[in-house]
Amino acid sequence: MAKLLPAAGVLLIADPFLKDPNFMRTVVFLCEHQDEGSFGFVLNRQYDFTLDQLMASAEGMPITVYYGGPVQMDTIHFLHQFPDKIPGGFEVTDGIYWGGDFETAVSLLKSGDIEVSGIRFFIGYSGWAEGQLQGELKEKSWITSRGTSKLIFHEDFNAIWKDALLELGGDYEQLVNYPIDPQLN
Template sequence: MANLSSGKILIADPFLKDPNFMRTAVFLCDHQDEGSIGFIMNRRYNKTAGELILDLEGCDFPVYFGGPVQTDTIHFLHQSPQFITGGIEVTDGIYWGGEFEEVVEAINLGKLTDQMIRFYLGYSGWGDGQLNGEMKEKSWLVTDGNKRLVFFPDENQIWREALKQLGGEYEQLVNYPIDPQLN
């Protein structure tokens, strides 16, 4: 079984039918025996940051559907610790959270672009042993998280790009139909 840890990307198996996670790539921010937390990277929400966050009125940065848990909360990943303090470095220059007032100030001053920060509505969460069970069922493939994938400019290509990063036989999976029986 793959070595799960913070900073990994879970790639939904091409045949996974769960509507919450079909053809998704999830960046794991925290993985412990007691549970795991991550964000779906490739599902854009239908509102912008400015439409959801009062202090960012007029900001057209996209917001992504982070997962089905606590969808009334906003989270963020960034690569700008020089502007946002208090974040947790998950892996290689990718930070989770930080001082939100600094986020607002940096965006309003034009110091942050939408390629430097990603906002998520809700998160993906797994309880004690749940994710390990899904791994045994082969629901997920695992690759290393990196800034290229987490901040990829076209969210519709993240799942494919994550599979390509695995190389070899996995690259062929990008062309598999969702239901091969219908092919």
């Protein structure tokens, strides 16, 4: 598979040897990439609090929130698959939307008009300054792939990193078995 350049809709799959504690064994979904910088959300790291613990408007809704990244940890974002029901979202790629009217999303979840399986909430986000992500790609910190609904809304967040590599096939399949610290092997 050809290496994808960073762009909206691309997944950044952490190299098995990436040691940064914010991104070790993570998969980041890029929502935007421009010369000035990039941003996205870590898909496979669960946050310590649920949505109802973070937002009064979500009372009674113990929905999982994911750690989107280390930037602006006082903000909540969401990805979803309901553009016809949640106004104001931005299509990142193939039926995957970022943001929109938060109160509408919460109201639709409360009423059962949308399923939790088609929406993901994130606290904070992952961001890169101008040229920073390109530098990390040159250092081979990230493996790129196309973002898919199957991975972004995966029912088992612990399997996203492994499944993203397995989808790439070939030599990438071997990476799932690499130890976090090869010196301990």
